[in-house]
Amino acid sequence: MNPRFFGLPLMGLFIFCSCTTLRGTGDLGLIIERADGRVAILETSRPQLLGSIPGLGDLSHASAVYSRDGRFAFIFGRDGGLTKVDLLTRKIVKRVLQAGNSIGGAISRDGSMVAVSNYEPGGIKVFASDDLTQIADIAAKGPTGTPSKVVGLMDAGGQRFIFSLFDGGETWIADVANPQDIKIQKFKAGLQPYDALLTSDGRYYITGLFGEDGLALLDLWYPEKGMNKILSGYGQGKEKLPVYKMPHLQGWAAAGEYFFLPAIGAKELLVMKRDQWTIHQRIPLVGQPIMAMASPDGQQVWVNFAFPDNQNLQVIDVKNLQVAKNLQPGKGVLHMEFTPRGDQLWLSVRDEDRVEVWDPQQFKKLTEMKVLKPSGIFMSARAHRIGL
């Protein structure tokens, strides 16, 4: 064979190799660049940006989950787009427009299925995580029979997903082990569930109620006990402030022996003693809290705020339940994410097009980088966690 021809396929191989460097995926993550429909890929070992992936559509309020190998992220966009991206090649693997308006999703515990919760037309859809072919389409009609927005979608173990109906006032557990025969358990949650959290062991599902002054709790170890109201009337006798932004329940924190919950329409953090489900203490804050993120060692809870106080960050010392630090990183502190063992905290300063990396123990900024309108930050270690 003429060596000239022989060389050609190898040239192609050379190009292939040069753009895909062999590396681990445990120190990767992504940052939502909401204004440009793009995600930036980050590395934490040497805190830096590796590149970005465009073409993801409307990413306002977008969130992400990871494949079990940590290589692929599934991004849920506001425009109903479900996009699978490859963090190594930094390319879109597959993108489907699966609804008119989606607000979040979850991946099954074995990583085989990705579920998306929708506002418009409501309900959830389930897709195969490898090629995004649709496996199930579950309409969410409440007791009145009208379609409902779905919120607080989480993996419930096995081939099951748990979620709540905003309009229907119910929480459902759907078992899609057999897509031809989907089994659904229904629980009465209360007025307008608007988001939910699942504890890291997958046991307690708590949904916040916008239509009631309280929350609803389901113990997945004992579903037969049904849902129970907790913290009922926690806002009573308090001056109600206009709600500029709903708190994120997935931003609620469990640390030490406590849960930390942002109150709705109040400038305070609610502290609930673990396993008691009653208010242990209220921590006054500089604004209405949006997210409370606990450090992996459970010693700190970092809190960000709704407009007009969103230039602030406050850090709670879990030892004494007091504000240990007041920080002002910049306008529009939208999201915080710890590295899995807590040596770094990454935060988005949206209105100043900046992401900052901090040493949370020393309250020291390690570095910062320019990112256009950054919002959510999601580390690949989420692949290995329950309830995210």
Add this chain to the structure above:
Amino acid sequence: MNPRFFGLPLMGLFIFCSCTTLRGTGDLGLIIERADGRVAILETSRPQLLGSIPGLGDLSHASAVYSRDGRFAFIFGRDGGLTKVDLLTRKIVKRVLQAGNSIGGAISRDGSMVAVSNYEPGGIKVFASDDLTQIADIAAKGPTGTPSKVVGLMDAGGQRFIFSLFDGGETWIADVANPQDIKIQKFKAGLQPYDALLTSDGRYYITGLFGEDGLALLDLWYPEKGMNKILSGYGQGKEKLPVYKMPHLQGWAAAGEYFFLPAIGAKELLVMKRDQWTIHQRIPLVGQPIMAMASPDGQQVWVNFAFPDNQNLQVIDVKNLQVAKNLQPGKGVLHMEFTPRGDQLWLSVRDEDRVEVWDPQQFKKLTEMKVLKPSGIFMSARAHRIGL
């Protein structure tokens, strides 16, 4: 240039590429093949073995920790060898014989340093995780001034490591942030600490005492309170059996509101209520327990046993604290490891040269593979956990 010569370097490139496929590292792990000084590399997404890495020396009782990206493992061999292996290329990156007899190690929370604890000559050594150059050599001389074996070495946050002196009867915290000026805090532990556990939030360090009928607890949030004895006299009034194998404290389990501890020289599992540190219940077992491994959802605790009962596995239902299942996978069930979200349990059956993969919820064996004298199994997701 003659295309024939032009082709040669590309041939080399071709060989390079063909043996290093781009992939995520979050679904990888390794299995210690103790008799052959080799580790097998496993994948959990499609449960299988990908290959193996030979030349690691004496791996009896070997353990491993992971780099923060999940690509590299640091393996601690009984012969004092510290070996850094690459799970992607399946090659040894670096190997140093750092002592005569080592029994375990830890990686700092930021992943920059790896520490090894030694029996012979005792003490610990600290190495840079990138190239294994030695950073520190800390002799462990107890109150009497004699060198001591070191056990229960863990990452204590920041640049700190915590460990216990078997002969010295103390627990030390060494801060190596400045290797020229290492700071050491010492605590009185008790007679012959033989292993230790650190809770997943890095707060509670508990060391088992071989020379006393009890354990010693240090709260790292309040080190000034010193170490306190817990479960003192838990074996009193019980028939003492000959101890064939020391229980693994790193195999102790925290699940739901309980801790599960294998008793020494007794056929029972001790159940301790979280935050109370007293015996809540004793669960009778078929043999002397070695390890108690909790499922990530906290609903099960899997227990294996010392000779002559090591063909057994018993599964505790955390809901009612009773044995829910009795299994007999084969002779020499040495180690169990869950995937990080609990959809699989991998276990070593040493005497039958077999590793089995189970669906722990269904108690169903998914697959098995031939592995020579398998012992420890370590998933790469450990890279993201505190206290392992």
